[in-house]
Amino acid sequence: MNSLDLAFQLNGRAxxxxxxxxxxxxxxxxxxxxxxxxxxxxxxxECGACTVLLDGRPxxxxxxxxxxxxxxxxxxxxxxxxxxxxxxPLQQAFIETGAxxxxxxxxxMILNAKALLTENPKPGExxxxxxxxxxxxxxxxYQKIVQAVQAAAGIxx
Amino acid sequence: MRNQDEGRKDVQLLTKEKFDFQQLLQSPSTDLAVAxxxxxxxxxxxxxxxxxxxxxxxxxxxxxxxxILRSPHPHALILAIRTEKAAxxxxxxxxxxxxxxxxxxxxxxxxxxxxxxxxxxxxxVGDAVxxxxxxxxxxxxxxxxxxxxxxxxxxxxxxxxxxLKEDAPQxxxxxxxxxxNKLRKGDLEAGWREAEVVLERTYRVxxxxxxxxxxxxTMAVPQADGTMVVEGPMQAPFTTRRNLAAVxxxxxxxxxxxQVPMGGGFGGKEDSPIDIGCRAAVLAxxxxxxxxxxxxxEEVTIQTCKRxxxxxxxxxxxxxxxxxTAFAGVxxxxxxxxxxxxxxxxxxxxxxxxxxxxxxxxYEIPHVSVDAYLCYTNHPYGGAMRGFGAPQVxxxxxxxxxxxxxxxxxxxxxxxxxxxxxxxxxxxxxxVLDQSVGLxxxxxxxxxxxxxxxxxxxTGYVDAEKTRRRGIGVGLGWxxxxxxxxxxxxxxxxxxxxxxxxxxxxxxxxxxxxSYTVLPQICAEELGICLDQVRLVQPDTHMVxxxxxxxxxxxxxxxxxxxxxxxxxxxxxILETASEMLLVPASRLEARxxxxxxxxxxxxxxxxxxxxxxxxxxxxxxxxxxxxxxxPATLDPETGQGNPYFVYTYSTHMxxxxxxxxxxxxxxxxxxxxxxxxxxxxxxxxxxxxxxGVAMGLxxxxxxxxxxxxxxxxxxxxQNYLIPTILDVPRIKSIVLEMPNAxxxxxxxxxxxxxxxxxxxAILNAIANACGGRVRSLPADPEKVYWAIKEAGGAPQE
Numbered sequence: 026m027n028s029l030d031l032a033f034q035l036n037g038r039a040x041x042x043x044x045x046x047x048x049x050x051x052x053x054x055x056x057x058x059x060x061x062x063x064x065x066x067x068x069x070x071e072c073g074a075c076t077v078l079l080d081g082r083p084x085x086x087x088x089x090x091x092x093x094x095x096x097x098x099x100x101x102x103x104x105x106x107x108x109x110x111x112x113x114p115l116q117q118a119f120i121e122t123g124a125x126x127x128x129x130x131x132x133x134m135i136l137n138a139k140a141l142l143t144e145n146p147k148p149g150e151x152x153x154x155x156x157x158x159x160x161x162x163x164x165x166x167y168q169k170i171v172q173a174v175q176a177a178a179g180i181x182x
Numbered sequence: 183m184r185n186q187d188e189g190r191k192d193v194q195l196l197t198k199e200k201f202d203f204q205q206l207l208q209s210p211s212t213d214l215a216v217a218x219x220x221x222x223x224x225x226x227x228x229x230x231x232x233x234x235x236x237x238x239x240x241x242x243x244x245x246x247x248x249x250i251l252r253s254p255h256p257h258a259l260i261l262a263i264r265t266e267k268a269a270x271x272x273x274x275x276x277x278x279x280x281x282x283x284x285x286x287x288x289x290x291x292x293x294x295x296x297x298x299x300x301x302x303x304x305x306x307v308g309d310a311v312x313x314x315x316x317x318x319x320x321x322x323x324x325x326x327x328x329x330x331x332x333x334x335x336x337x338x339x340x341x342x343x344x345x346l347k348e349d350a351p352q353x354x355x356x357x358x359x360x361x362x363n364k365l366r367k368g369d370l371e372a373g374w375r376e377a378e379v380v381l382e383r384t385y386r387v388x389x390x391x392x393x394x395x396x397x398x399x400t401m402a403v404p405q406a407d408g409t410m411v412v413e414g415p416m417q418a419p420f421t422t423r424r425n426l427a428a429v430x431x432x433x434x435x436x437x438x439x440x441q442v443p444m445g446g447g448f449g450g451k452e453d454s455p456i457d458i459g460c461r462a463a464v465l466a467x468x469x470x471x472x473x474x475x476x477x478x479x480e481e482v483t484i485q486t487c488k489r490x491x492x493x494x495x496x497x498x499x500x501x502x503x504x505x506x507t508a509f510a511g512v513x514x515x516x517x518x519x520x521x522x523x524x525x526x527x528x529x530x531x532x533x534x535x536x537x538x539x540x541x542x543x544x545y546e547i548p549h550v551s552v553d554a555y556l557c558y559t560n561h562p563y564g565g566a567m568r569g570f571g572a573p574q575v576x577x578x579x580x581x582x583x584x585x586x587x588x589x590x591x592x593x594x595x596x597x598x599x600x601x602x603x604x605x606x607x608x609x610x611x612x613x614v615l616d617q618s619v620g621l622x623x624x625x626x627x628x629x630x631x632x633x634x635x636x637x638x639x640x641t642g643y644v645d646a647e648k649t650r651r652r653g654i655g656v657g658l659g660w661x662x663x664x665x666x667x668x669x670x671x672x673x674x675x676x677x678x679x680x681x682x683x684x685x686x687x688x689x690x691x692x693x694x695x696x697s698y699t700v701l702p703q704i705c706a707e708e709l710g711i712c713l714d715q716v717r718l719v720q721p722d723t724h725m726v727x728x729x730x731x732x733x734x735x736x737x738x739x740x741x742x743x744x745x746x747x748x749x750x751x752x753x754x755x756i757l758e759t760a761s762e763m764l765l766v767p768a769s770r771l772e773a774r775x776x777x778x779x780x781x782x783x784x785x786x787x788x789x790x791x792x793x794x795x796x797x798x799x800x801x802x803x804x805x806x807x808x809x810x811x812x813x814p815a816t817l818d819p820e821t822g823q824g825n826p827y828f829v830y831t832y833s834t835h836m837x838x839x840x841x842x843x844x845x846x847x848x849x850x851x852x853x854x855x856x857x858x859x860x861x862x863x864x865x866x867x868x869x870x871x872x873x874x875g876v877a878m879g880l881x882x883x884x885x886x887x888x889x890x891x892x893x894x895x896x897x898x899x900x901q902n903y904l905i906p907t908i909l910d911v912p913r914i915k916s917i918v919l920e921m922p923n924a925x926x927x928x929x930x931x932x933x934x935x936x937x938x939x940x941x942x943x944a945i946l947n948a949i950a951n952a953c954g955g956r957v958r959s960l961p962a963d964p965e966k967v968y969w970a971i972k973e974a975g976g977a978p979q980e
Contacts, residue, residue: 055239056242060232061232061235061236061239062231062232062233063232064236064238064395064396064445065238065397066395066396066397066445066479066900067479067899067900067901068478068479069479069899069900069901071899071900071901072395072900074395101232102230102231102232103231103232103233105231106231112227112230112231116230116231117230119226119230120222120223120226120227120230121222123220123222123223123866123867123869123870125223125226125229125230126694126695126696126870126874127394127395127396127443127444127445127446127693127694128225128226128228128229128230128234128443128445128694129236129394129395129396129445129446129694130395131229131230132230132232135230154908154909155909157908158907158908158909160908161393161395161900161905161907162395162874162908163392163393163394163395163446163448163874163877163878163905164446164694164870164874165870165873165874165877166870166872166873166874166875166876166877166878166911166914167873167877167908167911168873168911168913168914169869169870169873170908171908
């Protein structure tokens with residue numbers, strides 16, 4: 026088997042690609058489809074930098090075979106920025122709260138937060154921390170990230 | 183032969199320049215428009231939209247992929263190496279061994295003692311014995327497996343004290359002792375005689391991994407004219423360049439190095455880019471094609487530098503009232519296989535001598551001796567990691583201060599109040615701290631916010647079953663701004679254009695700490711324009727002046743001063759031009775937020791860009807250049823006496839923990855940290871450094887350790903090298919105080935490294951307070967805490 030045809034929804038648009046069957050989703054997104062916003066930190070599903078939303082749920086794309094997204098919907102960090110260039114409230118809140126330092130974990134953090142707020146619009150601090158516990162950050166100490174999610178959710182601290 | 187008058191004139195000129203500049207720096211920090219504001223980071227939008235291009239995001243078309251074959255043995259001779267099978271694999275462009283290195287087969291941030299490719303022996307499990315370049319990473323990996331190496335295994339040295347023994351195997355030709363340094367102040371014997379109590383303790387700390395989220399990557403692109411371009415994430419473009427030049431056998435001006443934004447550095451990317459950069463460049467030179475060399479996470483752990491492990495013994499003498507009389511310290515500082523950033527760069531540069539200088543802590547002690555041994559071993563090597571040798575010694579002195587307090591029946595704050603530095607104190611090197619000393623202020627501010635007295639009363643079990651016990655701990659700290667070398671300087675260029683926009687050229691790099699925001703803030707403030715009018719040019723050694731590395735908490739201060747100097751040169755032209763246009767003396771003019779106005783007649787306004795356009799049309803200079811070096815560092819090599827670093831940042835941390843006395847698990851439940859930073863150029867960014875640093879210090883205390891077995895690292899991935907998650911780090915309250923630094927931009931001094939340093943001992947002290955167990959060998963993981971409790975005779979009854 027030389028290649029596999031994959032058709033799926035990517036950031037709201039239909040996409041069709043041919044790829045080697047053992048292609049990992051992260052490599053498909055970055056190297057074939059040119060979306061570099063999804064990062065690679067460990068290649069073992071531990072650090073969360075590679076998070077994308079699969080049918081709205083956060084997954085580690087570095088350990089997910091791309092063929093698993095056949096017929097499904099994938100959202101990457103690029104998909105959060107709107108067509109007119111304006112930002113999702115989470116993106117805006119991360120900027121304003123100072124939750125971005127080196128930025129490597131930022132896409133993973135924002136997407137996990139997006140999944141949380143879609144399901145639970147007014148989470149408590151503990152719920153926010155649990156929802157983001159799959160993403161490691163070495164720069165921020167997490168505090169402003171939690172505050173950013175609260176700000177995006179319209180929750181006073 | 184020059185006459186005396188000419189000589190005197192020269193001296194006067196020199197003094198005048200310096201004197202004027204000093205005045206410039208001491209401008210009041212009130213009424214600042216841009217500096218001192220928590221402005222949004224200039225690169226945040228690119229990061230939240232996933233648009234910022236990091237090293238690994240560059241296109242790979244046309245690049246060969248480089249891979250490194252490493253030694254499986256910690257210490258061995260290379261008897262033979264056969265590369266024919268690997269070279270014959272389709273898609274392989276090159277398989278290189280030691281003889282293929284065109285220039286110097288050695289690199290290193292201080293001493294180039296690490297082979298680009300090992301020829302005769304290997305000294306640690308990360309050592310390179312061959313390099314491969316191939317069309318794909320997969321083929322390169324396959325090629326590695328086809329290389330055959332015959333080793334003669336040598337006995338390995340795995341402990342720094344073993345390394346110093348007479349019969350120890352020699353790792354390098356010059357022997358295993360890389361550096362012995364000593365500090366002698368006062369009369370130690372007199373100090374012991376004055377002491378009414380003497381305590382002696384030994385503390386051990388392991389190898390730590392930086393665990394930056396972004397693995398290392400580099401791209402080496404050979405140019406048609408024989409020169410080389412290397413780009414990638416890196417903290418030290420100039421250090422990288424000088425190594426590349428030597429390894430390629432090129433003059434420095436034929437090597438061009440470009441920094442790419444980093445996904446974290448923490449000191450690790452001060453020298454890992456030299457390692458992979460030199461190797462990629464050698465492959466690129468050999469093949470004539472661009473080479474991309476990326477490390478997998480496991481390779482980062484095996485190959486790149488670590489935090490130095492140490493065995494530290496302190497003997498501390500004090501009077502019954504807690505006044506310290508004598509301090510004797512011994513450090514066995516494990517350098518590992520190669521010198522990296524350990525050895526001394528005279529007078530006070532390099533991590534080892536820094537550890538020696540910092541070991542007695544921020545306390546007035548009349549009689550001090552420190553003996554510090556920096557030893558090679560066949561382990562991964564120690565480089566720079568946030569704090570650069572200071573965190574280790576803080577873990578020792580802050581714990582023994584608590585142990586002493588317990589012995590004397592004193593509150594841990596009381597014993598510190600008795601001895602902590604204040605304005606005018608003399609350090610262990612005899613340096614008189616004559617300005618910007620906010621240590622005691624941080625102690626009182628922290629104690630107030632944390633409610634130390636109240637919480638002290640509330641330590642005890644939090645549950646009826648008496649399984650979880652609460653305790654509190656304090657840690658004091660101090661940390662230099664600058665690196666203490668003779669050549670610590672920063673250059674900056676500022677260009678203003680005819681539309682009033684500005685370009686800022688510095689070699690300081692961005693790794694998340696916020697330099698790409700803070701340095702333009704200073705530039706905008708000085709020019710009198712808005713922040714969005716200043717564009718920072720990404721560090722490129724062909725374009726930016728020598729700046730030194732982005733380390734040592736030096737960037738805001740040293741580069742900030744250089745930027746002020748550069749900006750003022752341009753501003754002089756702007757105000758002179760505005761003066762001609764407004765017919766008002768320049769001394770009455772003020773530039774702020776892009777508008778120039780007459781102080782005495784504020785309605786008389788000229789736009790900055792109008793003055794810039796006129797200046798350009800009149801052929802006036804709109805180019806500014808700044809160069810700033812700190813007051814000279816001094817340190818006597820025999821006595822360790824002198825002024826090694828010109829100013830220090832101070833801090834006090836307080837932690838509250840809950841210890842499960844049955845399992846040894848520790849939860850940090852609350853945290854307050856106070857800092858004297860001189861001046862916060864961007865207060866929100868300062869908070870970010872504090873919060874992130876505390877988390878790092880927490881990891882050191884509770885969970886981080888590179889586990890080695892027979893010289894082989896065991897926990898290579900983020901799954902088993904544990905760093906704090908969002909569930910491990912408590913809410914952190916930061917307090918920022920400002921005791922202005924006369925030698926800093928608007929009074930600023932460094933902040934990057936101070937925050938993680940006192941966090942570790944504050945937490946360890948809190949654990950001891952909570953459960954009676956004192957962990958002196960890190961990390962204080964549940965097993966160690968459990969045994970410490972047992973050793974203390976069991977958990978407290980109440």
